[in-house]
Amino acid sequence: AQSVTQLGSHVSVSEGALVLLRCNYSSSVPPYLFWYVQYPNQGLQLLLKYTSAATLVKGINGFEAEFKKSETSFHLTKPSAHMSDAAEYFCAVTFKAAGNKLTFGGGTRVLVKP
Amino acid sequence: DTGVSQDPRHKITKRGQNVTFRCDPISEHNRLYWYRQTLGQGPEFLTYFQNEAQLEKSRLLSDRFSAERPKGSFSTLEIQRTEQGDSAMYLCASSPYGTNTEAFFGQGTRLTVV
Numbered sequence: 001a002q003s004v005t006q007l008g009s010h011v012s013v014s015e016g017a018l019v020l021l022r023c024n025y026s027s028s029v030p031p032y033l034f035w036y037v038q039y040p041n042q043g044l045q046l047l048l049k050y051t052s053a054a055t056l057v058k059g060i061n062g063f064e065a066e067f068k069k070s071e072t073s074f075h076l077t078k079p080s081a082h083m084s085d086a087a088e089y090f091c092a093v094t095f096k097a098a099g100n101k102l103t104f105g106g107g108t109r110v111l112v113k114p
Numbered sequence: 115d116t117g118v119s120q121d122p123r124h125k126i127t128k129r130g131q132n133v134t135f136r137c138d139p140i141s142e143h144n145r146l147y148w149y150r151q152t153l154g155q156g157p158e159f160l161t162y163f164q165n166e167a168q169l170e171k172s173r174l175l176s177d178r179f180s181a182e183r184p185k186g187s188f189s190t191l192e193i194q195r196t197e198q199g200d201s202a203m204y205l206c207a208s209s210p211y212g213t214n215t216e217a218f219f220g221q222g223t224r225l226t227v228v
Contacts, residue, residue: 004156006156009154036219041221041222041224042221042222043207043219043220043221043222044157044207044219045219046216046217049216090156092156099145099164099169099170100145100147100209100215101162102147102149102157102159103159104158105156106154106155106156
């Protein structure tokens, strides 16, 4: 079975500072990994995905994530936070035979301070 | 294409009543998923369809829940004899057939059981 752990349910960053959101996964087969963002009362929007090609994945809005198999991690970063980055972020995992069914982490809420 | 559409966006119902939600996926997507998200948590998988076939159901989907996707187009999720614990956001997503393809989410239906 797969699982995802997101360290830190809340993160506060200053505008212009580095955003780092942590995600560790557990999977007995090669995983496919995703980061989604959710704004209040909205659905989820895909930021980026890892699909066994390049380990450093670039996504929308300046976000990127690096797949590290040895650490079973897929941390999300953005060099400079913007006020519009305030939202909840979810890491998710699936694998080839899962029909793209996603297992999500508990989420990290990001607060951006001016 | 307008994306995944869910109706209604909000539903307040009394305990013991039945409710039905509708999801219209992106038209060319043959996979459709239902997730449930409670406050402060990540989405949890409920069930998914490939065309009209329901391929997997989570243990979270008690016998009070039923989902259908007639003709492989829109889907409905019905909850019978609602309980306060059913209060949550119900998210629908769709994706094309294939591995690690992106799932596109609707804006969700927020159910409140009073």
